[in-house]
Amino acid sequence: MAPGGSATAGTDRTPPSAEPPSPAPEPVTDLSDLPPALTWRRARAAWPAAVLLLALALWAYAVRHTDVSALDDFGLVTALHPSFWAGLAVLTAGFWLTVRDPARSRLWPGAYVLGLLVMERATQAVLYPTPLYAWAWKHDGVVEHLLTAGELQGAEQVGDMAVYDQWPGFFAAQAALVRLLGVDSAAMYMAWWPLVSSLLLLLPLLLIYRTFTEDRRLIWTALWLFYVANWVGQDYFSPQSVAFALHLGVLAVVLRRYGRTGDRRGQALWTAAIALMAVTIVISHQLTPAMLAATLLVLCLLRRYRDWVPLVTVVSIFLAWCMTAALPFLSAALPEMLRSVGDVGANVSTGYGTTPTGTGAVATSWAARLLSGSVLLLGAVGVWRQRVLRHRALPLLLIALAPLPMLVANSYGSEMIFRVLMFMLPGVAFFAAAALLPTVRTLAGEAREQQTVRSAAPRRRALAAGGPLVALLALTLAFVPSYSGKDRISYFPPEEVELVQRVFDEAGEGSLVVAANRNYPLAYASYGSVDHYWFLEDDRRHVDAIVADPAATLARDMRGVERPGRAYVLFTRGQVANSEMNGQLDGEQLERIRKSVAGSPRFRLVAENSAGSLYELRQDGGAAR
Amino acid sequence: MTPQELVVRMLPPFGGWLALAALALPGGSPLRGAAVAVFLAAGPGVALVGLCAPALRVRPAQGPVDGRDPGFARRSDLLERLMLIVFVSVGAVMIVATVLFATHAFTAQRVLLALTVLTTLAAFCPRLRASPPTPGKPRTGKGSAL
Numbered sequence: 001m002a003p004g005g006s007a008t009a010g011t012d013r014t015p016p017s018a019e020p021p022s023p024a025p026e027p028v029t030d031l032s033d034l035p036p037a038l039t040w041r042r043a044r045a046a047w048p049a050a051v052l053l054l055a056l057a058l059w060a061y062a063v064r065h066t067d068v069s070a071l072d073d074f075g076l077v078t079a080l081h082p083s084f085w086a087g088l089a090v091l092t093a094g095f096w097l098t099v100r101d102p103a104r105s106r107l108w109p110g111a112y113v114l115g116l117l118v119m120e121r122a123t124q125a126v127l128y129p130t131p132l133y134a135w136a137w138k139h140d141g142v143v144e145h146l147l148t149a150g151e152l153q154g155a156e157q158v159g160d161m162a163v164y165d166q167w168p169g170f171f172a173a174q175a176a177l178v179r180l181l182g183v184d185s186a187a188m189y190m191a192w193w194p195l196v197s198s199l200l201l202l203l204p205l206l207l208i209y210r211t212f213t214e215d216r217r218l219i220w221t222a223l224w225l226f227y228v229a230n231w232v233g234q235d236y237f238s239p240q241s242v243a244f245a246l247h248l249g250v251l252a253v254v255l256r257r258y259g260r261t262g263d264r265r266g267q268a269l270w271t272a273a274i275a276l277m278a279v280t281i282v283i284s285h286q287l288t289p290a291m292l293a294a295t296l297l298v299l300c301l302l303r304r305y306r307d308w309v310p311l312v313t314v315v316s317i318f319l320a321w322c323m324t325a326a327l328p329f330l331s332a333a334l335p336e337m338l339r340s341v342g343d344v345g346a347n348v349s350t351g352y353g354t355t356p357t358g359t360g361a362v363a364t365s366w367a368a369r370l371l372s373g374s375v376l377l378l379g380a381v382g383v384w385r386q387r388v389l390r391h392r393a394l395p396l397l398l399i400a401l402a403p404l405p406m407l408v409a410n411s412y413g414s415e416m417i418f419r420v421l422m423f424m425l426p427g428v429a430f431f432a433a434a435a436l437l438p439t440v441r442t443l444a445g446e447a448r449e450q451q452t453v454r455s456a457a458p459r460r461r462a463l464a465a466g467g468p469l470v471a472l473l474a475l476t477l478a479f480v481p482s483y484s485g486k487d488r489i490s491y492f493p494p495e496e497v498e499l500v501q502r503v504f505d506e507a508g509e510g511s512l513v514v515a516a517n518r519n520y521p522l523a524y525a526s527y528g529s530v531d532h533y534w535f536l537e538d539d540r541r542h543v544d545a546i547v548a549d550p551a552a553t554l555a556r557d558m559r560g561v562e563r564p565g566r567a568y569v570l571f572t573r574g575q576v577a578n579s580e581m582n583g584q585l586d587g588e589q590l591e592r593i594r595k596s597v598a599g600s601p602r603f604r605l606v607a608e609n610s611a612g613s614l615y616e617l618r619q620d621g622g623a624a625r
Numbered sequence: 626m627t628p629q630e631l632v633v634r635m636l637p638p639f640g641g642w643l644a645l646a647a648l649a650l651p652g653g654s655p656l657r658g659a660a661v662a663v664f665l666a667a668g669p670g671v672a673l674v675g676l677c678a679p680a681l682r683v684r685p686a687q688g689p690v691d692g693r694d695p696g697f698a699r700r701s702d703l704l705e706r707l708m709l710i711v712f713v714s715v716g717a718v719m720i721v722a723t724v725l726f727a728t729h730a731f732t733a734q735r736v737l738l739a740l741t742v743l744t745t746l747a748a749f750c751p752r753l754r755a756s757p758p759t760p761g762k763p764r765t766g767k768g769s770a771l
Binding site for chain 2: 146150151152168169170172173175176177178179180181182183188200203204206207210211212213214242245246249252253255256257259265266267269270272273276277279280283284325392
């Protein structure tokens with residue numbers, strides 16, 4: 001302060017006067033008279049933005065300093081720069097403090113959830129130069145095939161892959177998109193699909209939760225928990241990702257517009273909207289219409305949602321498709337489907353070649369199980385503790401339970417348990433959030449809250465505030481190993497893509513590609529003209545025969561290929577990772593097989609790089625040698 | 626209809642014709658990608674949901690039992706409309722592309738053209754309105770005291 005500050009300040013006091021005060025500012029000579037540049041109130045208003053920016057800055061720093069060139073059995077978990085974890089923790093803490101502050105703008109929790117989606121679902125797209133997941137590459141192959149064929153084909157042309165032509169909705173749209181964007185293939189953008197498909201879920205989930213509560217803490221915490229517990233990985237470039245969003249869209253419309261009001265006006269148009277979404281689901285995916293029908297049936301058990309129109313609409317469309325376009329597949333698969341009904345043990349089993357093996361695979365697998373188990377447990381606690389909510393949001397509880405009977409019905413290629421978990425999550429996440437928020441704003445809940453706050457000891461109150469944050473942090477951090485812990489299997493470096501591309505560049509019609517398993521990029525490229533044999537999926541005795549005498553056994557397996565076709569053996573690092581981490585052959589065994597093929601006169605080396613090697617069976621089968 | 630309403634109503638078909646024009650740009654160009662992606666994600670939905678909006682609005686929406694915020698239901702309706710716009714657009718793209726494949730008539734340009742024509746027709750159609758409640762027939766729910 002200037003020495004003469006007080007004297008100068010005294011001159012500011014103007015004498016009382018009838019004249020209005022002059023608008024001209026008086027010269028300020030004392031800095032203490034200036035309004036503070038950053039008031040406490042302003043700082044308080046700005047901190048959610050500051051925390052969010054800090055979290056995103058830490059994430060951006062992390063992705064710039066993460067090296068994915070040598071992933072170990074923990075996948076991305078050990079490769080990530082520590083600042084990623086710090087960013088995720090800061091984001092979670094910021095979300096929790098923001099969402100619980102009633103004075104905050106309602107937009108901040110949404111901004112934090114978007115930040116979570118970026119950190120969860122965009123990290124891999126930024127880090128990896130190629131798209132993840134052999135399944136995503138397979139779907140890229142289906143899109144390519146549709147574009148090449150220009151029509152839907154049957155089993156006589158494409159064998160087992162005809163199933164995709166009988167549920168073509170997603171692939172047909174992607175084929176159009178590839179051409180309209182003018183890109184080479186869907187691989188150009190499919191790495192970003194997890195982010196896109198997760199964003200698609202945002203609106204229907206918000207609507208569903210907003211049907212049962214106005215409490216934004218509950219709504220946004222449920223959304224947060226849904227996203228962190230949805231590690232199953234069905235957000236990749238797949239029909240399931242879009243069908244699941246539409247499934248939630250139908251449920252949102254039914255929950256909001258089909259309660260018993262007695263007013264039928266406008267119902268025909270709402271039914272048309274449901275029908276359009278149902279048609280889109282039905283032409284795209286096999287399982288989702290069944291899940292949707294089961295959920296709508298369960299909702300009809302409630303008096304307040306006993307409107308059969310949505311259920312009849314969905315079932316009619318589903319049956320119409322099954323009886324026409326999908327009939328070839330269903331008629332072939334029906335005996336097996338009927339056999340699996342009631343065989344719960346087999347249906348929940350994840351099958352041979354899916355046993356996590358090695359420290360990393362086991363640890364990340366347990367992280368995923370603990371994450372799912374914790375959210376299910378939290379959901380049960382929420383149902384038990386929130387009596388009023390349990391009554392008011394009973395439809396959500398039923399939505400959570402409706403997928404369970406599917407475990408009795410079918411194994412869905414050893415994936416049913418994961419799909420059931422995913423379809424349960426919207427309901428489970430709501431009650432799990434309620435477990436973390438004991439003061440849900442219902443009338444009865446408020447009265448109980450006030451009583452609890454008055455009577456609780458300070459230590460207990462601190463625990464009540466800190467405990468949920470710790471739980472939310474643990475669940476959010478557990479998402480990373482659950483979702484990205486197997487990236488050593490899922491990631492295919494550019495060299496691997498280049499090597500496999502070499503096969504299809506020179507393989508003529510009728511060629512055969514032999515590999516240990518199908519975990520490599522472009523595995524389904526040209527599936528209309530090039531055949532495949534994945535020997536680890538064969539009978540165990542035959543696998544043992546291959547291990548005992550690799551080159552001779554594989555050459556025998558491949559000798560049926562006729563000109564102009566060629567027979568190749570492909571070894572890649574992705575196959576080794578998949579086999580090792582899922583309890584099949586280990587790296588040494590596969591290397592012995594490769595060396596046997598490399599040293600055999602029956603085969604010649606076609607290409608080799610850091611990601612693997614490619615051999616071709618000589619045209620005479622090596623017989624002359 | 627005010628000039629402003631007319632402009633809003635014509636935006637989706639304009640987006641479709643713009644996306645068609647953008648196909649003249651080189652493949653992979655960001656402008657072409659943006660024009661196509663924005664139209665496919667929202668264009669048909671905006672036109673079709675806009676066409677049905679007055680009739681859809683008459684059916685009351687369920688909300689929280691302890692609802693106290695008058696703006697909450699309005700914001701939920703807005704979110705619902707946004708959701709329908711996106712899902713109707715996605716559905717339209719998937720259905721049109723599938724139909725063209727099934728009829729051996731697929732080209733991506735035809736998909737875009739069909740969606741643009743659909744959007745244009747929907748934009749020019751008069752808005753659908755629900756019939757007024759039948760006079761003299763009070764609606765009483767089961768269990769009502771009336």
